[in-house]
Amino acid sequence: MKPDILGNILISCQLIVSKKNKMKNFSVIHISSLPLFRYVTTISAVATCMITNAKAQITETKKPNIVIILADDLGYGDVGCYNPESKVPTPNLDRLARQGMRFTDAHSPSTVSTPSRYSLLTGQMAFRINYAGTFPGGMGGPCLIKENQLTLPQMLRNQGYATAMTGKWHVGLTFLDKEGKRITAGGIEGVKMIDYTRAIPDAPIHRGFDRFFGTACCPGTDFLYAFIDGDRIPVPPTGMLDKTNLPKHPYAYDNRDGMISPDYDLEELDMVFLKKSQEFLEDHIKKHPDKPFFLFHSTSAVHLPSFASRQFKGTTKAGPHGDFIFEFDYVVGELMKTLEKLGVASNTLFIITSDNGPETTTVVNMRRDYGHDGARPWRGMKRDNWEGGHRIPFIVVWPGKVAPGSTSDQTICLTDIIATCADITGAELPDDSAEDSFSILPVLLGKDNGQPVRPYTLHQTISLALGIRKGNWKYLDHKGSGGNNYSKGELVPFALPEMEPNAPGQLYDLDHDPGEKINLYFKYPEVVRELKGLLEDSRLKGRSSPNAH
Numbered sequence: 447m448k449p450d451i452l453g454n455i456l457i458s459c460q461l462i463v464s465k466k467n468k469m470k471n472f473s474v475i476h477i478s479s480l481p482l483f484r485y486v487t488t489i490s491a492v493a494t495c496m497i498t499n500a501k502a503q504i505t506e507t508k509k510p511n512i513v514i515i516l517a518d519d520l521g522y523g524d525v526g527c528y529n530p531e532s533k534v535p536t537p538n539l540d541r542l543a544r545q546g547m548r549f550t551d552a553h554s555p556s557t558v559s560t561p562s563r564y565s566l567l568t569g570q571m572a573f574r575i576n577y578a579g580t581f582p583g584g585m586g587g588p589c590l591i592k593e594n595q596l597t598l599p600q601m602l603r604n605q606g607y608a609t610a611m612t613g614k615w616h617v618g619l620t621f622l623d624k625e626g627k628r629i630t631a632g633g634i635e636g637v638k639m640i641d642y643t644r645a646i647p648d649a650p651i652h653r654g655f656d657r658f659f660g661t662a663c664c665p666g667t668d669f670l671y672a673f674i675d676g677d678r679i680p681v682p683p684t685g686m687l688d689k690t691n692l693p694k695h696p697y698a699y700d701n702r703d704g705m706i707s708p709d710y711d712l713e714e715l716d717m718v719f720l721k722k723s724q725e726f727l728e729d730h731i732k733k734h735p736d737k738p739f740f741l742f743h744s745t746s747a748v749h750l751p752s753f754a755s756r757q758f759k760g761t762t763k764a765g766p767h768g769d770f771i772f773e774f775d776y777v778v779g780e781l782m783k784t785l786e787k788l789g790v791a792s793n794t795l796f797i798i799t800s801d802n803g804p805e806t807t808t809v810v811n812m813r814r815d816y817g818h819d820g821a822r823p824w825r826g827m828k829r830d831n832w833e834g835g836h837r838i839p840f841i842v843v844w845p846g847k848v849a850p851g852s853t854s855d856q857t858i859c860l861t862d863i864i865a866t867c868a869d870i871t872g873a874e875l876p877d878d879s880a881e882d883s884f885s886i887l888p889v890l891l892g893k894d895n896g897q898p899v900r901p902y903t904l905h906q907t908i909s910l911a912l913g914i915r916k917g918n919w920k921y922l923d924h925k926g927s928g929g930n931n932y933s934k935g936e937l938v939p940f941a942l943p944e945m946e947p948n949a950p951g952q953l954y955d956l957d958h959d960p961g962e963k964i965n966l967y968f969k970y971p972e973v974v975r976e977l978k979g980l981l982e983d984s985r986l987k988g989r990s991s992p993n994a995h
């Protein structure tokens with residue numbers, strides 16, 4: 447990579463950031479002759495200074511409670527405050543965006559569930575453990591997080607927090623058979639082998655959470671339809687799932703055959719999860735009013751099958767999936783109401799986001815039937831490495847700290863949550879943790895000086911196709927989507943012509959081509975070389991964030 451090329455790119459990034467943030471006193475440094483390391487050093491020094499100041503400000507006051515609500519497959523365009531043409535009402539999300547900060551360039555670490563969740567909880571991109579997107583066997587195990595690996599909840603627990611999780615885990619669990627051996631058989635066969643008298647050795651309560659109530663995989667999808675409480679299944683499955691009375695509609699896919707417990711109602715899952723999280727909050731505030739808490743609420747909504755709770759059926763004009771999104775919005779609102787009722791909302795950092803882009807079936811059907819586009823305005827959907835696969839809603843409310851009604855166009859990733867929470871609570875992150883995490887605390891506190899928080903951002907798909915983003919440039923180190931097949935089935939109408947069929951990768955200028963239609967691979971080979979080099983360098987180093995956060 448030639449320094450002058452890098453310099454030009456960086457300057458153009460700065461100008462763009464500067465322009466978007468309407469910074470009046472921003473002066474562009476002429477760095478065209480600076481080598482990369484000096485530029486990175488400059489950024490690091492500025493960032494360190496920002497972080498130190500931010501940390502000092504936070505530790506002077508009581509540590510805030512932290513609540514993260516993670517939706518499943520909720521698209522950028524599914525939320526009203528991100529899509530003025532949305533056909534689904536999201537009054538709570540819209541209101542919370544007005545009360546806090548809305549990020550317009552936030553990304554899930556992967557384009558599917560498991561690696562995104564792994565990365566959110568650890569701050570490490572899942573490709574670093576060679577993890578693509580699906581478990582090879584069993585009910586989704588063993589856990590991808592190693593026993594001694596630092597997790598977001600463990601880090602907060604070390605800082606004096608009570609930690610609780612409700613809902614979908616999907617980071618892998620080990621189930622044991624009658625002889626105490628790990629079950630490797632998949633599907634129903636594996637479920638039938640489970641010895642329910644045995645604990646789950648790598649349950650969330652053995653990875654940093656004090657409490658857990660939820661499911662191993664997707665609550666409405668995966669073979670084992672039973673609730674886990676702590677590291678046990680108190681009400682084991684007794685028979686096969688009977689689908690006779692379940693809704694039948696175009697969004698009822700993905701509801702696999704499986705074994706079900708008598709207390710498991712596929713149409714009321716998020717109402718159960720809501721109640722459990724509310725119980726945790728009420729119980730915690732009653733017993734430990736001075737101890738900060740971290741709640742990770744991971745919903746079943748809006749992953750297929752779209753079985754909205756009975757109270758939400760038919761409540762929107764956007765069909766069953768619209769009802770499901772509306773239910774998610776309700777859950778968000780109720781959790782905020784509970785915090786307010788308990789008198790702790792004023793000292794709570796509240797984050798609402800999603801694990802990847804919207805599912806193909808929902809996008810295709812809703813575009814056709816309701817004029818609603820969950821991927822709007824991006825190209826691609828869940829699984830794809832185009833923006834629709836990983837650009838996600840990300841809303842932060844933090845009274846007295848985050849300016850109401852603010853927006854940020856900083857490029858951020860869900861891996862950033864752990865470094866941000868470490869910053870907030872004064873925790874040090876060891877060098878063997880949070881490898882791809884950058885604190886966004888200065889941005890949250892309105893101390894964004896226009897410099898990018900991240901030198902670059904990594905993307906990965908279900909096929910382990912990789913990509914890298916830096917400023918306006920996005921390089922995909924592969925041909926095509928990296929996920930869905932657009933040459934057959936329902937996605938054919940959405941296939942775009944490849945402008946450079948001979949290019950082994952894709953280069954897009956998101957500022958001028960947000961729809962990723964014009965592949966500039968051959969036009970800017972020096973940019974391709976730089977980004978490919980950064981990607982390779984990051985892979986070899988095993989991290990993208992600097993050591994010693």
Ligand SMILES: [Ca+2]
Nearest residue numbers: 518519559801
């Ligand atoms: Ca998902």
